[in-house]
Amino acid sequence: MISFFTRRLLHSVLLLWGVLTLTFGALHIAPGDPFDLMISPETPPEYLEAMRELYGLDAPLHQQYWRWINGVVRGDLGLSLRLQRPVRDVLADALPYTLLLSSLSMLVHFLVGTVLGVVSAARRASKLDRTATIVSVAIYSLPVFWFALMMQLLFSYLLRWFPSGGVGDVPFGWDNLGPWFLSMARHLFLPVLVLGTAGAASVARFMRASVIDALHQDYVRTAYGKGLPERLVVWKHVFRNASIPLITLVGLSFPFLLSGSIVVETIFSWPGLGRVMVEAIQARDYPVILASTMLTGSLVVLGSLIADVSYALVDPRIRAR
């Protein structure tokens, strides 16, 4: 178990390094640099040269790469070209918002998806199953951005129930916890709804198939033969087996959630990593792009690491290896 873990950790670090190197390469292969966007035709070339020198963009590529890796290892992510602030601070401001949004969405995603999938499978061909199937296939096939815009249109422009975006202006404080929470909840509702249900639909489809498959296994007959009630047969014997493949889906859903949150954060002006990334890419803010890639990459890798470990916890056949 321990060596399994360290091996996986080593893989993860190598994987991250690979992703970062590719991103670094891609950024620099693309023609132009950040200053192309900041200048006018009248900007003297000497000034440009000076700026490039200041930010180290005149050095040969391998030197830039080396300098950057060195910084990362020491925890120095550099300075945002656009915001003139340490990249670390920019990310530290955005990360909690993204974590809040994606963990809540993930909760909706798996809780709703799993329960719906299991119940659909256990009550196959019932009215509930058929309705759930139609709704989840419909949601699954909608593009996230379109779904997000429609929800925004419906709930904030037409019904005016929820704000169309942002995080609200109630500051956090121990004395106004209630108002802060309420404002937060109102602002989170639509982004979580969009991100959560989009994923819940696919989890429900997946879980339904997995449960139906498990229901046909011989051990289910054994469980009924023991005198267990259906509730226990389904939620204990079937669910545990059926959720093994679901764990892979949890791991794989991290990238989905993070890329989904880029769209959702942009549409709902949510000040998370996704928006930081989009703005950095528009401005070719190299240090921010690299660092946020590293951060999201780590989250994705962490996700699959967690999935692998939970795999081993749930399935004794893997644990033994």
Add this chain to the structure above:
Amino acid sequence: MSDSPLLRVSNLTVALHLEGGTSLPVRDVSFDVGASETVGLVGESGCGKSMTALSILRLIPKPPAEIVAGSVNLSDVDLLKLDSNGIRRVRGNRVAMIFQEPMTSLNPVYSCGEQIAEVLRLHSGLDRRRAWARAVEMLDRVQIPNAAERAREYPHQLSGGMRQRVMIAMAIACNPEVLIADEPTTALDVTIQREILALLDELQAQLGMGILHITHDLAVVSESAHRIVVMYAGQVVEEASVDQLFSAAAHPYSLGLLASRPELGARRSRLPVIEGRVPEPSQEVEGCRFRERCPFAVDRCTEEPPLLEVSNGHRARCWEFERVQREGEWPRVQ
């Protein structure tokens, strides 16, 4: 039939509703199992033995299968009339079942001990610790070495024979009155097969339970069964004590089974076989359902025979049973 049988299956009929229409894989089946008695239920595969066995505990897959007639009396209670809570209290408690597939009949994600303890918590109301201790005891009882350690192991860590022992431990944990064993040794190799059969005999001697032992292989039950019920195409075609069946079988199908029976453990030579195959449940046959494969068939066989009394406790579904008994052997045709 004994005076007060423990388990009495009467006129059990099971329908199978498939796309092509409804058929009857089990037709008017009746038999008894007494305390401390082993009844062998024998027939080729596809004869409806598993359907019969599963119907006793109402475990048949529904849909497509459905019990349409008959009763299953355990002492004085008709199991087919119980509500869902009532039948659950019988399953695994008063009547327990083991299956052919020891590889897949245990849940791969729970330890063997947990799977036995579960049934004890359910029916005997033991708490976790006592149920576990008792589960270990049960493993010991079915002669699994190092029971305490084995209890913590998972099914994939055990051999087929060991898994079947775990299944048996689970089945006898609540001291059932009847054990239904559906081809319990078919998937095992010969030495293990013998060990499991001996174990079942021993447990029966200790616990006094009735055993319904289902098999397609007469040799398997020839030593342990007291009585044999032969099934063909959903019907009981002969019922007799082991001695009666082996010395004076009265149905041609039983003769065929006796002739096809290899020594327990011998390589399956395909020598004396009954030509043809069991008709599908959906296939309607006029008269005797065995007629088309039967070397003894006469004109009268187009009329369906009832179960005829051959001698005391010996019945056969054949008009010609006297001739069958006289000849006493499956004709060896080329």
